[in-house]
Amino acid sequence: MLSFIIRRTIYAIIAMWAVSVISFVIINLPAGDFVTTYIATQAATGNVILADEAENLRDVYGLNDPIYVQYVKWITRIVRGELGFSFEFNAPVRQVIEQNLANTLLLALGSVVFIWIVGIPIGIYSAVKQYSPGDYVATFLGFLGLGIPDFLIALVVAYLVFDHFGILLTGLYSAEYLTAPWSFGKALDLAQHLVLPVIILGTAGTASLIRIMRANLLDELKKPYVTTARAKGVTEWQLIMKYPVRYALNPVLSLTAYILPFLISGSVVLSYVLDLPTVGRDFLRALTAQDIYLSGAIILGTGWLTIIGTFFSDLLLAWVDPRIRLEGD
Amino acid sequence: MTTETATDQTTEQPRGLDADPVISVRDLETHFFTDEGVVRAVDGVNFDVHPGTTMGIVGESGCGKSITAKSILQIVEAPGRIVNGEIQYRRQSGEAVNLLDYPANSGRMRAIRGGEISMIFQEPMTSFSSLHTFGNQIDEALKLHTNLSKDERFELAVDWLARVGIPNPSQRMHEYPFRFSGGQLQRAMIAMAMCTNPKVLIADEPTTALDVTTQAQILDLLQRMQEENDMAIVFITHDLGVIAEIADEVTVMYLGKVVESGPVNDFFDAPLHPYSRALLTSIPSMFTGSRERLPSISGSIPHPQNRPSGCAFHPRCQSFINGVCDIREPNLVSVNEEQDVSCFLYED
Numbered sequence: 001m002l003s004f005i006i007r008r009t010i011y012a013i014i015a016m017w018a019v020s021v022i023s024f025v026i027i028n029l030p031a032g033d034f035v036t037t038y039i040a041t042q043a044a045t046g047n048v049i050l051a052d053e054a055e056n057l058r059d060v061y062g063l064n065d066p067i068y069v070q071y072v073k074w075i076t077r078i079v080r081g082e083l084g085f086s087f088e089f090n091a092p093v094r095q096v097i098e099q100n101l102a103n104t105l106l107l108a109l110g111s112v113v114f115i116w117i118v119g120i121p122i123g124i125y126s127a128v129k130q131y132s133p134g135d136y137v138a139t140f141l142g143f144l145g146l147g148i149p150d151f152l153i154a155l156v157v158a159y160l161v162f163d164h165f166g167i168l169l170t171g172l173y174s175a176e177y178l179t180a181p182w183s184f185g186k187a188l189d190l191a192q193h194l195v196l197p198v199i200i201l202g203t204a205g206t207a208s209l210i211r212i213m214r215a216n217l218l219d220e221l222k223k224p225y226v227t228t229a230r231a232k233g234v235t236e237w238q239l240i241m242k243y244p245v246r247y248a249l250n251p252v253l254s255l256t257a258y259i260l261p262f263l264i265s266g267s268v269v270l271s272y273v274l275d276l277p278t279v280g281r282d283f284l285r286a287l288t289a290q291d292i293y294l295s296g297a298i299i300l301g302t303g304w305l306t307i308i309g310t311f312f313s314d315l316l317l318a319w320v321d322p323r324i325r326l327e328g329d
Numbered sequence: 330m331t332t333e334t335a336t337d338q339t340t341e342q343p344r345g346l347d348a349d350p351v352i353s354v355r356d357l358e359t360h361f362f363t364d365e366g367v368v369r370a371v372d373g374v375n376f377d378v379h380p381g382t383t384m385g386i387v388g389e390s391g392c393g394k395s396i397t398a399k400s401i402l403q404i405v406e407a408p409g410r411i412v413n414g415e416i417q418y419r420r421q422s423g424e425a426v427n428l429l430d431y432p433a434n435s436g437r438m439r440a441i442r443g444g445e446i447s448m449i450f451q452e453p454m455t456s457f458s459s460l461h462t463f464g465n466q467i468d469e470a471l472k473l474h475t476n477l478s479k480d481e482r483f484e485l486a487v488d489w490l491a492r493v494g495i496p497n498p499s500q501r502m503h504e505y506p507f508r509f510s511g512g513q514l515q516r517a518m519i520a521m522a523m524c525t526n527p528k529v530l531i532a533d534e535p536t537t538a539l540d541v542t543t544q545a546q547i548l549d550l551l552q553r554m555q556e557e558n559d560m561a562i563v564f565i566t567h568d569l570g571v572i573a574e575i576a577d578e579v580t581v582m583y584l585g586k587v588v589e590s591g592p593v594n595d596f597f598d599a600p601l602h603p604y605s606r607a608l609l610t611s612i613p614s615m616f617t618g619s620r621e622r623l624p625s626i627s628g629s630i631p632h633p634q635n636r637p638s639g640c641a642f643h644p645r646c647q648s649f650i651n652g653v654c655d656i657r658e659p660n661l662v663s664v665n666e667e668q669d670v671s672c673f674l675y676e677d
Contacts, residue, residue: 233444322460
């Protein structure tokens with residue numbers, strides 16, 4: 001088990017390094033550099049920056065160094081938590097991200113919980129009652145959920161709710177709580193506002209989890225160990241929950257790591273449509289404004305989140321599956 | 330290994346081939362309802378299992394022998410369904426019941442399944458869950474079929490592991506099945522089936538996946554278990570050598586039907602059905618020349634959807650009677666006190 005953890009840690013570090021290189025490349029892809037952009041923005045407000053002043057700035061920011069030196073300086077600053085400056089928000093990148101990080105994680109985690117609570121039981125039912133009317137309904141709804149983009153569902157739902165109840169389904173806080181300090185009332189208000197975005201953001205994930213769970217379980221239900229348990233006189237539901245469902249859940253556990261960053265990037269358009277204060281919404285703004293430090297930090301952050309998530313889900317998988325845990329002992 | 334036979338032991342209940350059968354299967358039909366049509370996997374099967382003896386069910390792959398075994402416990406998987414027949418079972422209490430009167434998932438059926446009638450399977454390596462310890466899986470059987478406390482169940486399970494010859498039994502209880510060898514797992518599965526003191530053990534090709542040495546050990550173990558626990562065994566196999574070793578009586582199946590049944594000695598000395606004879610002549614013998622071609626049964630097993638008319642064996646039969654075998658179906662009839670056969674050669 002220890003060798004397993006050490007091996008996974010090394011893999012994770014290598015992957016994080018690779019992601020950081022890719023993010024750095026992306027940040028440096030647009031023509032010109034940070035100073036060019038700076039000159040352009042200053043020029044737009046009427047300030048003219050002279051050539052030697054620009055050169056001076058390039059020296060300060062190390063833009064004349066070889067590319068690998070620039071990378072080392074950049075990654076060192078990132079690790080120290082200095083993420084650069086966002087021109088679009090006119091604030092440090094770190095401050096921009098931190099502002100909406102809690103909302104973003106709340107929305108993503110809420111969706112994961114929703115996906116699990118809805119997707120797993122329906123998936124189990126669909127597999128055990130294969131080709132039953134319930135299975136067909138679940139399959140049909142599943143494909144609908146997969147096929148319709150989140151933002152379209154959001155638009156339709158927001159329109160219907162506004163049209164029928166006159167409630168504006170945007171934002172995460174009511175106006176009276178927006179700047180208010182945290183209280184029970186504010187938390188309740190937030191929870192109410194979160195319900196719909198969580199469900200909408202979770203539809204695609206739920207639909208695919210239903211399909212995955214159903215397929216996994218259908219495979220497992222045919223395995224000899226199920227027949228052995230049945231021959232012992234265990235009731236059908238008990239044996240299904242104890243054996244094949246346990247087997248079918250393992251791959252689902254490792255999938256959760258991928259769901260999380262997918263939800264954060266998936267929330268981009270949804271947040272825009274519903275005006276949710278999330279990192280995803282800021283990401284879209286940063287991309288359209290070519291705010292490279294902010295977008296780079298978000299790309300890097302999402303990438304690292306995936307790797308860390310995978311690392312933890314591997315540990316979780318090893319913890320529940322003795323075949324992995326005892327490997328190499 | 331003791332050499333005493335089952336009938337040497339004295340017990341209160343009558344046993345042996347002359348005693349009333351513990352299981353009587355009558356006209357059992359188990360069909361599979363597939364998209365391509367109905368497959369009559371078990372198509373009117375009859376046999377008796379006598380207390381304390383071993384009934385060997387022989388046949389080629391796909392002849393319905395495993396489905397017959399699963400039908401007794403009503404654990405046939407969909408789209409298979411028992412459509413007809415009776416499975417008379419004499420309970421521990423002496424009460425005779427038709428198992429097919431009990432719905433497959435009813436409490437009464439589940440009390441018998443794994444309690445009074447246990448089953449062991451062909452592939453020990455995949456017949457256990459790798460995510461649960463062996464102890465957890467044997468305890469499940471004990472929890473369902475005994476009223477013992479947790480500690481008593483553990484003691485009993487350890488005791489059974491020791492009896493089937495697994496070293497360090499109390500330590501193995503906490504281990505996962507993938508840490509056992511194939512032979513050990515088959516022993517463990519026998520312990521799991523035996524720990525509830527069943528009256529009947531159904532063994533579905535328990536030695537097929539094992540190497541020959543381990544096979545012999547498992548057969549010895551099963552015979553010892555039978556003697557020690559006064560239990561009937563239904564032994565399913567395609568291996569006639571195994572039948573010769575372990576069975577008291579034989580039922581030969583072909584395409585879902587019984588073609589011959591009788592005591593094991595009669596079967597080997599004087600097989601009646603042309604299929605039985607063909608099977609026996611295709612076994613290599615000590616006296617076969619080394620370069621000689623082994624006789625084989627001509628043709629191959631028909632596709633289950635495409636069953637021949639009349640006697641299903643007629644296209645491959647050496648004694649085929651034109652105009653009879655391909656038109657009418659023979660019935661299982663007694664030719665003497667012990668042997669039954671389903672063939673027009675023996676019908677008047």
